[in-house]
Amino acid sequence: MFGTFLLVFLLFHMGANLFILVDDGGEAYSAFCHFMGTNKIVKIAEIMLFGCFLLHMCLATYLWICNRKTRPERYHQPSRTKTAKGSKLAMVTGSLLLVLLIFHFYDFYFVKLHFVKGSYMVKVEDFLVNDPTANISEEASITLTNAINDGKLSDDMKWMKNLTYSEKETLQKAFPDAEFEPDFYNMAREKFSHWHIVLCYLVFFFVVGLHIRHGFESAFQTFGLNHYKYSKLVEVLGIIYCWIVCLGFAIVPICVFFVL
Ligand code: HEM
Incomplete structure (x- = not known):
């Protein structure tokens, strides 16, 4: 449920970032960031987003601990079921994502909160x-x-x-x-002019992709839409979603570095 909100956020965030590629001196992207920074509904959505983050992490950790406690076969041999592998991978990629997200916040979001200096x-x-x-x-x-x-x-x-x-x-x-207000357009363009930052962000997007690949199917399960008839369709939709989000994110640093 909470993860579903995050999946929608990612698509929105990715789409908005594409404005960085518009060569208009930052007009469109800055207008968007200004809207994001001042609109009251967006502020409520932001609080909901962080609430969802927190609940998603707590719930995932709780279920993972419960799973470990109640799964006796792990004492004999490791489980090789698709679900077990998927949730184990989600736990690893989720933890990694948390660390990478803190670095991402350091780059942008913390500037808005006045924790870090920017442009x-x-x-x-x-x-x-x-x-x-x-x-x-x-x-x-x-x-x-x-x-x-x-x-x-x-x-x-x-x-x-x-x-x-x-x-x-x-x-x-x-x-x-x-x-x-923070000038995120010029900050993004400046950051993505350094190859090592571009590389770190590409790793970040790859981890996001691995994590949401599992999350997409779980989201359908949450809404009871996991009928075996549709499982193939959900899997394909999940793969398409992942590619769109990851490539959409990746295109920004790559284009800024190589083209702009
Ligand atoms: C090209 C890649 C990215 C760029 C340039 C970028 C840029 C930004 C900027 C400028 C902000 C501050 C916006 C504001 O609060 O007004 C922000 C916030 C945020 N970003 Fe990213 N981001 C990127 C990728 C990602 C990815 C892959 C994730 C998810 C895992 C992510 C998660 C967040 C979150 C949770 C926030 C704080 C909430 C918000 O303000 O919307 N970002 N990002």
Whole structure:
């Protein structure tokens, strides 16, 4: 049940990430991230997502422990049934996924929570009205001028992007009403310009694929849709889902590294 919610989330997250490949200076992806960061319904969904994560992990661990306690044959010889192998693999890939997910959060999500420093963006109309340097400190004025000279002002003059943490701090002091948010578009593009990060993310997606391969069939089972007549269909759908999600995720770092 909780895993099903996560499967839907993955498809959504993968689809949204494809905006990173749109060569529009981050307009589409940033608009999407802004929506994700400010919409109240999304915030509730995010809480539900983490609740599902937690419950999914607790339930999976509990069932795995119960299984081990009640399966006597493990004392004679290891079980070779498809289900036993599947749940054992799910336990291993699930644990690995948890570790990789923490690294992923360190890269992006923790920046939004202000646990980690990243790159930032701000809507220019929040502060660049009239003469922006009129009433601000010299330090802020220099920072602003340098940022403009470094090409951080978007072509349509709407956004100032790719600000460093210290630039953001200085400008935030000078313009306390302006809303600064993480610039995930430039962060993703910067991160995926390093081959070792691309490689780590490809391993991450591979582990995600292994884990959800098992999860997809379990999700159907949860809703009682595991009739033997449909088992082949569910298996094929599971394989298609896995490939779409994994390739959809993988295409982003690969294209950023090799093409963009
Ligand atoms: C190309 C690959 C990926 C990129 C560029 C990416 C990027 C991001 C970004 C920018 C955020 C913060 C979004 C926000 O909160 O506004 C985020 C959050 C998150 N990502 Fe990813 N992600 C990728 C792959 C994955 C994968 C494979 C998983 C799942 C196993 C995953 C799970 C999550 C979760 C659970 C969150 C926190 C919830 C949320 O904010 O939506 N991500 N990711």
